Amino acid sequence: MDWLALSDEEWTAIRLSLKVSAVAMIVSLPFGLLVAYLLARGKFWGKSILNGIVHMPLILPPVVTGFLLLVLFGRRGVVGAFLNDYLGIVLSFRWTGAALACGVMGFPLMVRSIRLSIEAVDRKLEEAAGTLGAAPAWVFITVTLPLILPGVIAGMILAFAKAMGEFGATITFVSNIPGETQTLSAAIYTFTQVPGGDAGAMRLTLVAIAISFAALLASEFLAYLVGRRIHIE
């Protein structure tokens, strides 16, 4: 069973993938909530444009998304130069850049899931909360948010899973640097490119299956907990 033992490099790739995916999921959550709320409830000019932009990464080839990120967030990119000069943040060829790429790719999935659950909320309940003295922000926190929790959890799990599997945009934007930007998927790809790398690719594939399965089970369990708490009439 020696061939099952993971090398240090493989462990690094796994840890990095988990870190990148978790950061991508958590950082994109507030933006996802905001955009989903705007799309579900907002009435403003340019709503369909916003909707189109959010869904772009779902339709575009990932390599194109990665290249666009490079153009925008690269050291000489419009946003990248600003972040570098004024905030000292460098994204290109760093693990943070990988998290950005994964977050962008998972964003439409997260927004979709949250948006659908916001649209399903009975607005009469929010109206009732308003008559009981709750200001709009409090209505959102005490009524809307608890009711959309299952959708939010599903959106987070989807974004996490997407981040775990993300390859094209990441490798285009931040390349494939072991220990910095080499995620699980990139590591498997690298193994398949060298002679005798099949065993390593298989080990990491098994790990990827285990992580995906665990995420799926976790989401089912959370949905069960929430569903038991919220008995929708």
Added chain:
Amino acid sequence: MTLVVKARQTMGEFVLDAGFTSDGGVTALFGPSGSGKTSLVRVIAGLSKPDHGQLAVDGETLLDTESRIFVPKHRRRFGYVFQESRLFPHLSVRQNLAYGRWFAPKTARPENFDRIVGLLGIDLLLDRRPGKLSGGEKQRVAIGRALLSAPRLLLMDEPLAALDDQRKAEILPYLERLRDETSTPIVYVSHSVSEVARLADKVVIMKDGRVEAIGTPSEVLSMPSADRRDAGAVLTGVVEVIDIPHRLATIRLSQAQIVVPNAHAQEGLRVRVHIPERDVMIATRRPEGLSALNILDGTIAAIEPAGDGMVRIRIRCGEDILLSRITALSVERLELKLEKAVFAVIKTVALER
């Protein structure tokens, strides 16, 4: 407490143009569905903004389209009981009840939690989820939730309409206690004569978005214009005797006594009874061998045509006026005319609510 409201709003074909004032107590907005009752209450609550309108409570202006004043719903501190209870499904009954109190200003003197819970009989439900409650229980919790938010005014929009008769009968006594034991003024929307007759101090009759009449229940509900299937007389009396084995209460009116099926009333209590005009028959001699328990003698005070071959007879019994709806043919056959002495036969069931 004084409430002044006036609103004009065009919603497609429908035009709401109504207003009223209230000095506290229970004001009923009464009328058929589609008459604009709910629209008017939603304006009061701040759930909709009229094209033109004013709203003031105790002199404080909450809405004035002229001077662009619109206080949002969460700052008006009006409790609202909806037709469907609208309890929060993710909170327990206790948390639902406590919800409004959390947002009430510290200066407001909130109702005592235990007292309201006891008044509404929901003490055994506190740890349950709303999804597991019956319709009547949900509605009682919704009333409690609104009351506990320390409202200046309680708006109730057909709180019983979604319930069957048994559930209605279960909640009405709680509403009566509410009226008698709390000082919160109530605006009560209903299309049921019996609910209005039982609860209201003042009735605003609405039709096609306009106010048709305003008055006390006994004035307004017996008016010829209140032409509804269960129009009738509303009389006030005092409970004199309770006959527990037969579950009957005897009520003394100004002159006569009537027997009402209700063993829950208390002796000495002032009550109102609603006698629908279609449940009153007229006899020229005292009938015998009849199952009806209530046969009152009086004189004919008025004979009014009511259309479709029907006639409305007003019968004076002491200071009370009873209404009876009979056919024009019966009037001819019995040779009924003004000041003629007659007997009004009331079907006992008609007094049940």
